[in-house]
Amino acid sequence: xxRSIDLAVIPGDGIGxxxxxxxxxxxxxxxxxxxxxxxxxxxxxxxxxxxxxxxLPDAELDALKNHxxxxxxxxxxxxxxxxxxxxxxxxxxxxxxxxxxxLRPSKLFPNTATPLAGRPDIDFVVVREGTEGPYTGxxxxxxxxxxxxxxxxVSVNTAYGVERVVRDAFERAAAxxxxxxxxxxxxxxxxxxxxxxKNTFDRVAAEYPQxxxxxxxxxxxxxxxxxxxxxxxxxxxxxxxxxxxxxxAAAVTGGIGLAASGNINPTGxxxxxxxxxxxxxxxxxxxGKADPTATILSVALLLRHLGYDAEATRIEDAVSAxxxxxxxxxxxxxxxxxxxxxxxx
Amino acid sequence: xxRSIDLAVIPGDGIGxxxxxxxxxxxxxxxxxxxxxxxxxxxxxxxxxxxxxxxLPDAELDALKNHxxxxxxxxxxxxxxxxxxxxxxxxxxxxxxxxxxxLRPSKLFPNTATPLAGRPDIDFVVVREGTEGPYTGxxxxxxxxxxxxxxxxVSVNTAYGVERVVRDAFERAAAxxxxxxxxxxxxxxxxxxxxxxKNTFDRVAAEYPQxxxxxxxxxxxxxxxxxxxxxxxxxxxxxxxxxxxxxxAAAVTGGIGLAASGNINPTGxxxxxxxxxxxxxxxxxxxGKADPTATILSVALLLRHLGYDAEATRIEDAVSAxxxxxxxxxxxxxxxxxxxxxxxx
Ligand SMILES: CC(C)[C@H](C(=O)O)[C@@H](O)C(=O)O
Ligand SMILES: CC(C)[C@H](C(=O)O)[C@@H](O)C(=O)O
Numbered sequence: 259x260x261r262s263i264d265l266a267v268i269p270g271d272g273i274g275x276x277x278x279x280x281x282x283x284x285x286x287x288x289x290x291x292x293x294x295x296x297x298x299x300x301x302x303x304x305x306x307x308x309x310x311x312x313x314l315p316d317a318e319l320d321a322l323k324n325h326x327x328x329x330x331x332x333x334x335x336x337x338x339x340x341x342x343x344x345x346x347x348x349x350x351x352x353x354x355x356x357x358x359x360x361l362r363p364s365k366l367f368p369n370t371a372t373p374l375a376g377r378p379d380i381d382f383v384v385v386r387e388g389t390e391g392p393y394t395g396x397x398x399x400x401x402x403x404x405x406x407x408x409x410x411x412v413s414v415n416t417a418y419g420v421e422r423v424v425r426d427a428f429e430r431a432a433a434x435x436x437x438x439x440x441x442x443x444x445x446x447x448x449x450x451x452x453x454x455x456k457n458t459f460d461r462v463a464a465e466y467p468q469x470x471x472x473x474x475x476x477x478x479x480x481x482x483x484x485x486x487x488x489x490x491x492x493x494x495x496x497x498x499x500x501x502x503x504x505x506x507a508a509a510v511t512g513g514i515g516l517a518a519s520g521n522i523n524p525t526g527x528x529x530x531x532x533x534x535x536x537x538x539x540x541x542x543x544x545x546g547k548a549d550p551t552a553t554i555l556s557v558a559l560l561l562r563h564l565g566y567d568a569e570a571t572r573i574e575d576a577v578s579a580x581x582x583x584x585x586x587x588x589x590x591x592x593x594x595x596x597x598x599x600x601x602x603x
Numbered sequence: 604x605x606r607s608i609d610l611a612v613i614p615g616d617g618i619g620x621x622x623x624x625x626x627x628x629x630x631x632x633x634x635x636x637x638x639x640x641x642x643x644x645x646x647x648x649x650x651x652x653x654x655x656x657x658x659l660p661d662a663e664l665d666a667l668k669n670h671x672x673x674x675x676x677x678x679x680x681x682x683x684x685x686x687x688x689x690x691x692x693x694x695x696x697x698x699x700x701x702x703x704x705x706l707r708p709s710k711l712f713p714n715t716a717t718p719l720a721g722r723p724d725i726d727f728v729v730v731r732e733g734t735e736g737p738y739t740g741x742x743x744x745x746x747x748x749x750x751x752x753x754x755x756x757v758s759v760n761t762a763y764g765v766e767r768v769v770r771d772a773f774e775r776a777a778a779x780x781x782x783x784x785x786x787x788x789x790x791x792x793x794x795x796x797x798x799x800x801k802n803t804f805d806r807v808a809a810e811y812p813q814x815x816x817x818x819x820x821x822x823x824x825x826x827x828x829x830x831x832x833x834x835x836x837x838x839x840x841x842x843x844x845x846x847x848x849x850x851x852a853a854a855v856t857g858g859i860g861l862a863a864s865g866n867i868n869p870t871g872x873x874x875x876x877x878x879x880x881x882x883x884x885x886x887x888x889x890x891g892k893a894d895p896t897a898t899i900l901s902v903a904l905l906l907r908h909l910g911y912d913a914e915a916t917r918i919e920d921a922v923s924a925x926x927x928x929x930x931x932x933x934x935x936x937x938x939x940x941x942x943x944x945x946x947x948x
Binding site: 334340341344345349372373374375376392393395397398399401402403404405406407408409410411412413414415416417418421444445446447448449450451452453454456457476477478480481483484485498501502504505506508509510513514 | 679685686689694717738743744746749750753757761762763792793795797798801802821822826847849851853859
């Protein structure tokens with residue numbers, strides 16, 4: 259394991275700056291003395307776009323390529339037309355760096371407010387495909403703006419892309435105590451993509467007899483997320499279904515303030531990128547109200563990806579302990595939460 | 604208003620037969636003496652497909668066209684390859700009869716078990732587009748079954764199709780006390796379809812100044828469904844997002860056993876079709892365990908569509924009263940629930 263980390267940091271928009279600062283604080287606190295941490299901040303997001311019209315120029319994309327990993331805060335601002343930053347920056351990074359594993363763990367930590375009665379025991383991981391599906395930008399519009407307009411969106415799915423994410427999910431399921439993997443799709447309607455996903459899943463499943471498997475349509479999966487979330491261990495699904503399911507998963511496990519994610523390229527060909535699932539929340543930006551825990555848990559995923567397992571676990575344990583012991587009624591500032599976790603790790 | 608109803612009945616698969624029988628029982632009980640009810644049953648679904656290979660032959664499609672409305676139980680069986688009946692029968696009907704309004708009310712009735720803590724006050728309607736989006740069957744696969752396979756699904760959206768469902772939703776919102784309409788899409792990623800939906804929505808909104816409007820990405824909408832469902836009044840959305848959201852809505856309002864739907868062609872050019880949101884539940888079929896309430900509430904939607912408003916309301920009030928007064932602990936059979944509601948109306 260390399261004893262240095264060269265980290266690219268993209269604070270981005272809204273609360274991005276604040277939460278990333280706490281992520282770096284905890285990262286510094288948890289790393290052993292002999293690990294050299296270098297960070298370089300990239301000025302990308304809404305302000306940059308307003309100033310220069312750039313979302314992600316080639317020079318910066320090239321520079322980002324040379325880091326060991328990327329920590330991203332949040333992207334998006336109401337002053338920028340919808341889609342410009344999402345597609346020009348966030349999705350561009352995911353696609354350029356072939357982040358085909360979008361890893362999103364969901365765990366109901368002690369003492370957090372879930373909207374679900376009975377506080378079910380939730381501890382699952384969604385392995386969301388990150389480089390295909392309806393996210394490819396394929397599509398277009400004809401006679402745009404007229405009463406005869408036709409607009410299409412094309413979901414592109416390849417055997418290459420589906421098999422690699424399905425294999426990754428089987429590996430993750432095999433390494434967990436419950437060893438259970440659920441495929442979520444909508445193969446009764448989206449039959450072409452659905453058959454590719456289901457056939458690939460069934461074929462790879464034969465190589466993992468120790469993993470029990472299951473299939474759910476995406477609509478039915480949302481039902482189980484609220485009525486029986488404890489049934490899930492690992493879920494593998496396409497880019498769009500994964501987007502929807504992981505926001506719902508965040509909601510039932512105490513909210514988007516705690517949901518971490520990793521955009522991972524397991525081959526190491528490109529740097530992987532870690533970010534909270536939440537957005538830029540412009541309404542509370544700059545007020546010290548944002549919960550940095552999701553970013554701090556994303557730092558744990560980053561560390562595990564780089565081989566610092568013990569440090570990753572220390573952060574996750576610190577979050578668990580911090581939530582278990584806090585006084586639920588007292589709101590803490592972004593900084594206070596970061597400090598509390600930095601001390602604990 | 605015509606004083607006769609010529610109803611096509613498609614019991615379908617699994618619990619379809621049982622729940623439709625109760626729907627007809629309540630329909631007979633609620634109709635005034637002078638309304639002549641004629642029903643014709645159509646043998647369509649898994650058994651028919653096994654016997655003859657037919658899903659929906661032209662002769663039956665033509666015959667169905669002549670009824671005033673269609674009552675459908677449930678379609679689908681594990682013995683039939685996924686998609687065959689869904690696309691060959693259910694979706695074929697929705698598309699052939701241009702059911703562009705897929706109406707799905709969600710209400711948390713008294714005394715029903717919601718998985719949400721705090722029992723929020725839920726009473727909203729999803730107006731799901733029913734004839735476009737990723738449900739059109741456009742798409743295909745290349746090099747199928749090889750490691751070089753590419754499978755696509757095309758979401759098709761037209762100004763014609765989007766505008767008519769958006770207008771219908773504004774009309775419905777304007778007629779409700781809270782007069783609030785939320786558009787749900789994912790226009791930061793699906794920019795072509797997203798722009799068409801958003802631009803159409805904003806343009807039509809100008810004609811309804813009394814309706815307050817709102818936009819949510821589909822992922823964020825799932826969060827609010829569990830954390831703040833009381834914020835919704837009317838929701839308008841595309842075919843796939845509507846499919847996902849209405850199952851989640853059913854789950855938070857006491858389960859799929861209570862969720863009704865109407866596949867409506869408001870022009871009257873073709874018969875509209877009413878069905879419970881739930882599936883055929885083959886695991887409990889024939890055991891008298893299925894809750895027929897969703898079908899009975901679908902009969903209420905059917906009656907309202909045909910102009911029998913008072914009768915529709917009588918059914919809805921009966922369901923409310925029945926749920927409020929029942930002993931939550933005692934499980935009732937399909938027949939008992941149907942009898943109780945038939946007596947009440
Ligand atoms: C901002 C948006 C493009 C993004 C997505 O849809 O993937 C976000 O919702 C997420 O889940 O990371
Ligand atoms: C059975 C299936 C084709 C259908 C759909 O996806 O529309 C169902 O889920 C529904 O919501 O009515």
